[in-house]
Amino acid sequence: MMRSTTPMARRVRPFRVESRALRAVSGCIVMLLATGSDVSAQVTRAPARRPVARPATKPVPAKPAEEAPSSPAILGDDSLTMKFEVSGIPVILRPVTANNVVAANLYLLGGARQLTPATQGIELMLLETSERGTKKYPRDLLRSKMAALGSAIGVAAGIDWTSVGLRATTAGLDSTWAIMADRIMAPRLEAADVQFVREQFVTAVSQRKDSPDALLDFLADSMAFAGHPYALEPTGTEASLKTITASQLREYQATQMVTSRMMLVVVGNVSRSKVERLVRETIGRLPRGTYTWNLPEPPADLPGGYVMEKRQLPTNYLQGYFHGPKATSNDYAALRLACAVLSGRLFGEVRQRRNLSYSVNAPFVERAFSLGGLYVTTTQPDEVLSIMLQQIKALQDGIITQEGLEQLVQQFIVTYFLDNETNADQANMLARAELYQGDFRRATRFVQELRAVKPEDIQRAARTYMNRVRWAYVGDPGKVTPARLLRF
Numbered sequence: 351m352m353r354s355t356t357p358m359a360r361r362v363r364p365f366r367v368e369s370r371a372l373r374a375v376s377g378c379i380v381m382l383l384a385t386g387s388d389v390s391a392q393v394t395r396a397p398a399r400r401p402v403a404r405p406a407t408k409p410v411p412a413k414p415a416e417e418a419p420s421s422p423a424i425l426g427d428d429s430l431t432m433k434f435e436v437s438g439i440p441v442i443l444r445p446v447t448a449n450n451v452v453a454a455n456l457y458l459l460g461g462a463r464q465l466t467p468a469t470q471g472i473e474l475m476l477l478e479t480s481e482r483g484t485k486k487y488p489r490d491l492l493r494s495k496m497a498a499l500g501s502a503i504g505v506a507a508g509i510d511w512t513s514v515g516l517r518a519t520t521a522g523l524d525s526t527w528a529i530m531a532d533r534i535m536a537p538r539l540e541a542a543d544v545q546f547v548r549e550q551f552v553t554a555v556s557q558r559k560d561s562p563d564a565l566l567d568f569l570a571d572s573m574a575f576a577g578h579p580y581a582l583e584p585t586g587t588e589a590s591l592k593t594i595t596a597s598q599l600r601e602y603q604a605t606q607m608v609t610s611r612m613m614l615v616v617v618g619n620v621s622r623s624k625v626e627r628l629v630r631e632t633i634g635r636l637p638r639g640t641y642t643w644n645l646p647e648p649p650a651d652l653p654g655g656y657v658m659e660k661r662q663l664p665t666n667y668l669q670g671y672f673h674g675p676k677a678t679s680n681d682y683a684a685l686r687l688a689c690a691v692l693s694g695r696l697f698g699e700v701r702q703r704r705n706l707s708y709s710v711n712a713p714f715v716e717r718a719f720s721l722g723g724l725y726v727t728t729t730q731p732d733e734v735l736s737i738m739l740q741q742i743k744a745l746q747d748g749i750i751t752q753e754g755l756e757q758l759v760q761q762f763i764v765t766y767f768l769d770n771e772t773n774a775d776q777a778n779m780l781a782r783a784e785l786y787q788g789d790f791r792r793a794t795r796f797v798q799e800l801r802a803v804k805p806e807d808i809q810r811a812a813r814t815y816m817n818r819v820r821w822a823y824v825g826d827p828g829k830v831t832p833a834r835l836l837r838f
Contacts, residue, residue, distance in 0.1 A: 437634025452618030471586020480537035608639025666825025
């Protein structure tokens with residue numbers, strides 16, 4: 351059992367970008383007919399979104415001569431999506447002709463496993479500082495060109511990779527790519543700019559304790575990954591950010607911006623030959639390096655536990671996580687659906703019938719090794735914990751109806767298409783499938799994998815994984831009984 355009253359500086363929600371596929375879309379209603387449960391609905395929190403590209407204001411440039419492909423392509427199940435290599439960099443390309451927007455996400459692999467306690471946040475600080483000027487594009491020129499193009503370049507640090515993504519029109523792709531590539535290859539990293547970005551990061555980290563949900567996220571992650579590389583924070587801590595210098599950033603850029611750490615996913619109205627040319631003439635010229643991508647080791651099989659943070663708040667915040675199967679397991683889809691069933695039942699019992707909370711759910715977190723969880727805000731945590739335990743046991747002991755499962759799967763299919771409306775969403779989906787499941791084609795098999803799940807699979811997943819919950823609690827410690835947290 352763990353108990354603490356001091357928050358550890360780990361996760362910073364403003365920097366943490368996760369796909370909507372990790373959570374149900376805000377406003378999505380999950381209807382479930384299940385044994386021992388009424389029809390219930392669940393509404394979950396909506397993730398933040400990066401800005402999308404605006405229409406370009408410059409005329410379309412002359413089309414450059416196309417070069418011959420450099421390697422054979424692996425075709426996807428849709429016969430359009432393909433995978434190939436350019437200068438040693440794996441590239442996944444999905445041509446989309448329905449619009450003139452191109453999303454290109456460059457993934458710098460490694461994430462938390464690239465870091466030490468002293469270097470937490472270094473890669474994100476490097477890339478954010480590069481927005482303030484590069485060798486070819488001083489700060490004012492860079493910003494004026496981006497404004498004229500109507501394009502966007504965003505950076506997000508995650509536990510397994512950092513993504514640098516551009517959103518541009520087909521007309522503005524070449525110019526936007528040139529800026530993004532120069533930010534990776536030749537950032538200026540002047541001392542004043544590094545200091546400016548550092549101060550912004552430290553302020554963002556320190557503000558976490560002002561938001562109960564952000565603090566809860568950080569504490570829950572810290573509990574779930576104690577002793578694992580994921581315990582390091584890709585966005586940095588106050589201590590690490592204050593000590594990272596401009597010279598350290600320059601050294602990191604020289605040694606870690608290598609092609610062996612890179613994977614590119616492009617979705618949009620662009621040809622393979624053009625993508626190859628853009629890569630070959632820019633980031634393809636970087637050193638090869640020696641990095642090899644592999645899945646992380648599974649988290650330790652830790653016992654149930656809890657951490658508390660005392661706060662005087664109108665309500666109390668509870669979030670617990672339990673570890674699930676790896677992404678390649680047949681149980682992955684089963685646990686995803688089991689969490690959805692549990693979400694629906696908790697919503698019906700905790701919110702609709704007893705009015706104990708305005709927000710309660712059982713999230714499923716999509717990673718190399720999945721997480722399932724329990725979340726609630728309530729003035730009566732002991733009563734809600736009893737209901738949560740009852741509903742988990744009901745799911746473990748009973749079998750949902752085939753009719754109820756079919757309705758749930760159909761809802762997931764609708765959510766799946768909503769999740770992948772934009773080119774950027776599709777790029778992230780393809781990347782997760784390639785890196786977590788070893789094959790980008792698994793992204794298009796999501797529906798088939800859900801439909802293959804049987805009611806007995808959901809029961810087995812609940813029995814296997816819904817235990818040894820590690821909790822985080824923010825609120826009045828007198829309102830919750832520690833023994834209740836340890837019953838899960």
